[in-house]
Amino acid sequence: MTGDRIALAVHDHGGDGPPLLLLHGAGRTLADWAAVAPRLTGRHRVLAVDLRGHGLSPAGPWSLSRVAEDIEGVLDEYGLPDALPVGHSLGGMIAVRYALDHPEVTPGAANLDGFGWGRPDQYVGLDPAVVAERLVRVRESVRDGLRGGPLPVDGLQNLLARERALSGELGIPYELLEKALLRSVRHTPDGRLESRPLRDDMRAVLAEIDSLDLFDLFARMDRPLLLGRALRPTPPAPGREWFDELTRAYGMGLARDLTALAARRTHVRVVGIDGTHAMLLENPGAVAAAVLAFAAEALTDPASVPFRYALPEPEE
Template sequence: MIGDRIGPAVHDHAGEGPPLLLLHGAGRTLADWAAVAPLLVPYHRVVAVDLRGHGHSPSGPWHLSEVLKDIEEVLAAHGIPDALPVGHSLGGMLAVRYALEHPDVTPGAVNLDGFGWGRPDQYVGLEPDRVAQRLAQFRELSAVGQGRELPPEGLRGLLAEERAISEQLGIPYELLEAGVLRSVREREDGILELRPGRKEALQMCAVIDSLDLFALFRRMTAPLLLGRARRQVPSAPGLDWFDHMMAAYAKGLARDLAALAEERPNVTVAHVDATHAMLLENPRAVAEEILAFTS
């Protein structure tokens, strides 16, 4: 409980030392940190949280101010208001926003591959207007899958999809299974829902699209670690243009991150040998980058 309401679900990994708050990505859960957190615990107090509408946390309007308030209340409830926010993907974006809003107590921020879809001009060699069209198309496709519902037997098929991902990316299956099971909620009619629900997911996507991330990075004066995946996630069938676009975006993002680090001495850019699923693929490399930064 937080105050008079049920607060976000938390996993307190314990540990001693400067506190860290671990934030997951969109549509994921705190289970994503299961292999990273134990590597941090010898050096830090480590707490992971399910963002609102995700995992075991309550639902609620997905407004940025409310999500940041959730984070503040979790830290206060655990007596660690000075925790360093460490986020992956969406969680990384939130870590930066939270640090900017609490500069007196927050020592910095870690953003691991939380760069969204970027700006059309960041897609090197491609026409910005064409990129904008493709991104709109991809957002429409993504919206269709938000708040996915499954019949009672659908969980078996969903776990089979995770098994295929495990084999493709070399991720231990049990890590993927734990994330799915934490995200599934059964309704009274027996239908399974994947969290977050459609309404919350669409609000969340709107929040992501509203963020000018490089403007936020430039506002940071405290230490900021920006982690970037070295490898691309393989494209989905039927999206032949996706790999080409993402390769162009990777070039633009690398260019802009290098320029940012050159002009801002508080910014550290790290490259992790993994795809965007770095927490699951290469937890040791992720932990090493975090520990090098916090040391």
């Protein structure tokens, strides 16, 4: 570590061509890209990283500016300062912010389903005041449910069982989920198992997400920007009908607002990807196809606009 910069864990997937840097979501690791990255290396040099405090990377105080320094360090080390950042969820938000902060070398950014919880007025058909109250409840629930830290004796087995159930629910190969989970677990100096990121680190991550005005960031981008959105909601669960109503309303608002943004900003490409928020694991082929198509344009002739993706019209 130099100053606030942390030497991140990197998976160099190899490949030949314009470089891509893959960034994972909050609480996840670079293992989420395991099925996507091989589909990119035929046309690109591909690196993936564990963000600070995640996976095999060291922890440290969490802020977007510090994360940007970490990323800059990786790209300098590999001699790839002009890599196109491609991120999922939190990683997508970071990709856009990084591109804005490094306009002289970064050719654009790709954000795959990194939209946070948005503004209350983006929830179609719901009273913004009601949405604001529900979002407080959502954020409290997320923070209360953070699991990072020491695991009980049977903790790893329970986590793996949960991943196996998720595999059946979403149709994701269990091996991908297992690999991703195990990268988030490490032995502590006293021999116990610990799940990462730790709770305090995740609280800091969530605070950073809540502080962002994402549509302001999108509007400020003056280079090619890919915005991909999951077309399928997370499967409903008994007892959380209010949450499912919230996510449906936000999905319609995102479709509306992203389509309007793309109409105003000719360098913005919007694509719907067949999958839930877990798209990297569910449908890696569709994710890779969207990234390859976007990169072919953004890295070849950013001034040209030969096509634009479009989301389906929001349902009323």
